[in-house]
Amino acid sequence: MLFFIEVLIGGLLAGVMYSLVAMGFVLIYKASGVLNFAQGSMVLFAALSFVSILAMGAPFWLALVLTLAIMVLLGVVIEKVVLRRLVNQPQITLFMATIGLSILIEGLGQMIWGSQVHGLDLGINDIPFNFYGVFISQFDLFAAGCAAVLVAGLSLFFHKTKIGRALRAVADDHQAAMSVGIPLKHVWAVVWAAAGFVALVAGLLWGSRLGVQFALTLVVLKALPVLILGGFTSIPGAIIGGLIIGATEKLAEVYIGPYFGGGIENWFPYVLALAFLLIRPDGLFGEKHIERV
Template sequence: MDISFFFEVLIGGLLAGVMYALVALGFVLIYKASGVFNFAQGAMVFFAASTCVGIVAKFGVSLWVAVPLTMAAMVLLGLATEKIVLRPLVNQPEITLFMATIGLTFFIEGLAQLIWGSEVRRLEIGIEDVPIQFLLDQFNIAVSQFDVASAGICAVLVTALALFFSKTKIGRALRAVADDHQAALAVGIPLQQIWGIVWAVAGFVALVAGMLWGARNGVQFALTFVALKALPVLILGGFTSVPGAILGGLIIGASEKLAEVYIGPMVGGGIEGWFPYVLALLFLLVRPEGLFGEKIIRRI
């Protein structure tokens, strides 16, 4: 086995895994705050990328102008979602909230295409998708400059959010809300304000993820399915753990690429599409709460 090629595949998978972790982080933030699995996170990624490239194309402004405008739009979308969809459903069964986010998914997808159109568009963020020459010359390993830069951006954002929610007053309030909504209200934590902040942050995360994935694959409806790759990540890492989202993303990204290269020729094409879900299914049989999830013990 060519060791250089192995490391090339492994590094590429790990870099993709960091981007998966960023998408999964949007799910984790909302689930921690409200106990809701936000099925609309993929639609938010698509909406963010479509809005950014749409502003550039329609108004002829630079990307540096479009990004803050898009960020404002995503924060408003997150706040509006919390106020219009989530707030009226407080204390409703989890399945009700989940079904609400499914309906929200179709609404956001339709809104994005209604405003900006449905054609595939390119998004240039100023990072070339070319091999890093030093690694290619010294180690014969082809690693994309775009992948490294994207992974670096994701790593910085994930680390900043992890520190924000673990070290700040808002983060402590978030953990209290996640443990018990009623108890948090009883001690004076503004539940609706915390939810609003979390949904706004989730909108910002969707913007970064949408720009990076849109720059790689083009801004198109298929971006909504990127979020589905976050499901195995969440199953492995745990639905309430930021470190779990990071580690789960790395595991899924690396295993997906290695399986595609080394197992794919033996079983046929398309393994990268279903292998992460098989891995997550096997993991569920061993540790259903995830690597960093808390075991739930119900007494009957």
């Protein structure tokens, strides 16, 4: 039983890491209806920039500020150069453009910062500590804390600030937002910048977990089932989806995996998410999509 709880908690905390990536998707999808496949390469780009700036001898906080500036700039440039020109195109075209974008950002990041694997030490011990007989990873706990702060911060931003309100307005109804004088382009630029910020947080945490390397872009594939499960439009959905996926994935790996010879973590989340979809086609927390003929 203790082992079960340990696996469960480990899974839940791992799930938080998925949620971090998923949140970046939700931000952009909500405000502009684009499924941003480049989120993964943004995570890589952020982590790469950060470690490279650190390696140049900059102190931690300066590297953080500089990387944040870079990510915000990247987001704004993406909006200005790519998405603005694709307004009114079908969703699949936009999606493809973000795949192109992800290839481009990967190339760009590795061209600027090189492609060797970097270690990233955030100064947190990854020694599990004993909590009533259950071993919990400190690092995971720290990551969960970060995620919680991020979610709280985002929800404050969305609900208490003028620009946050405008963001939600745009997400609800583009046209009406335009009619009251909300400049869509600024709002989209802000969303991309925010997604860049989320990518930075995810990049730092994932980077210190896996090392900063090309494989970081693959976290996208972990985030997608979280999105299906939680719904593309809901931040709480991204969190809860992440928790469910993380926990069941670990449990399945431990309890079901051995029967199949392991390695099921690649597809199991998708099948799980699919099973949920059959019951709720818009995800657990996704906005109901009303179709009329």
